[in-house]
Amino acid sequence: MVVPLSAAARPEVPAPAPASLAPLTARTLSEAYAANRANAAQAARMAAAHGDRRRAAADRATAAPTRRFLAFDGRGSGRATEVFGDLAHADRVAVLVPGSDTSIDTYDRFHRAAAALYGALARGAPGSHPAVLAWLGYDTPGTVSTTVLTTGRAEEAAPRLRALVEDVRRVTGGRAHLTVVCHSYGSVVCGRAAAGLDVDALALVGSPGTGADSAAALHTPARVWAARGSGDWVADVPHVRAELFGTTVGFGTDPVSPGFGARVFDAADADHSGYFTPGSTALANLARIALGETPEVSHA
Template identity: 75%
Template sequence: MAGFDGFRFPGRQSGDEKTTRGGRWFRVLLAVLVTAAVVVPLTAAARPGIPAPAPARLAPLTAATLDETYAANRANAAEASRMAAAHGDDHRAAADRALAAPSRKLLTFDGRGDGRATEVFGDLAHADRVAVLIPGSDTSLDTYGRFRAGAAALHERLTRRTGANSRTAVVAWLGYTTPGTVSTTVVTPGRADEAAPELRELIHELHTVTGSGSRIALLCHSYGTVVCGRAAPRLDVDDIALLGSPGTGVDSAAGLHTRARVWAARGADDWVADVPHVSADLFGTTVGFGTDPLSPSFGARVFAAGDGGHSDYFSPGSVSLANLARIVLGETTEVTHA
């Protein structure tokens, strides 16, 4: 749900007002679903596909094969850029071309459709602290720049905090087809269910590269928190941070069945506060994601995110970015609380 950015709920309400109006907003949500079910398939069908090569064939990922992996994926991105340009899609061609630059470190790249990419910031082979960013809706190769900017800002903050010989790395994981802002998929767990096995595989590969002593923090934004909720029971990670979450699909942190510390934050101007945290069965599927991770009943470690909005958690100089860096570094006693 990192999309929805153009959609605004009314101003902040008191707890009683939110309770009494929750039912009405849920009806609005259902109306959006019905509209999306009709409109989105038609508009999506009208959009021509963007040609791209199949992903590069790679050796199993280890510290020794990292450079080979990066090079192969850059070459694949360069070819995807040429194909997109020949197809007349200059925007995608530019996005692919940027990913093909010699400085980019791509663990994965797939230019087909909405596209997927996994990019590394820092020296992954020697990292003992790794942050993995999980995006929300409307994140694709066409919008990848804004997602990447957040990962770069976090890496810069970590490096500044730990010094030039920092043993930290940040991984920006666009490893699943995110839901569209206005679609049935954005309020249902289907895309998260598809993404969960891919995220588990990534975490396994990261431990293979970095060794068993490395510590990994998942930083999950908006619909990405649903992905993390689905994957959590089988993830070998130390921290899971839920940012601007619409819910995770479970009633409590204990329901995630993870040994990781579970954190949650929401900026003061994040419209997700006005989304009804409900869940219901509709037409054979689950709609909505249940309990607000910031609620006392959920049991997460709630931390301060400042005055930012839904897209501001990784903004340079922000309260939320500072706290996320502390979580990644294991400086849990220094995390400031809301």
């Protein structure tokens, strides 16, 4: 087994500590959005003064008046939780969990994916009230790194994902149908969080594995879905686990294999970055899952 070398560390960019927020409820959402926009604007100024134009531009975009963030932290690689739609009145909520190489610097592509999913939900059920959360709530591993081969980052992220779901349940009064969509390494995060995750469905796309041998081993009452497009290079990743220098490397059973036991849905010819492409089969089926229309997704 060849282990890739870690990518070069990015120099630290100064940023303020996260805004101090009241516990999230439907009534405190506007306050949280405003505080996080102000924090992002301050982070942009600090990044610009430091000479980091790329980070300053990303932070400024986050601070735009139309953006709504439940959380924002511009320090390090950055963390953020963005809301699309009216979360306080949502009856269908999808939380999008990203994979490797997602950070504030690369946030725009994650934003586009979440916006595309929200658009598909809104079009798919005109009478419903959907919301999508783009959850960059952990330090994602680099694609070219040793961390991307182990569950370490996922184990750190799991309690944060559970806490977010608890916040969503509180804000929506527990009435919303809640789906977590887990892309790439994000499916490892979902695998580690699943046992304590109060959700109705988990959808794994482009997954290298979850760290579990089967859907049953995730110990979740949620309906577990999985898909991989025919153009996704993850199909060539060995779905094994092995001990290497005292560390478990790899994530086990392929989630789209019959032995895993997930409900497999069609992602057509999606490549690894193509599951959220507007108009694609993959995105349409993810929207159906998030809307609770699961009978329309299954295929032989």
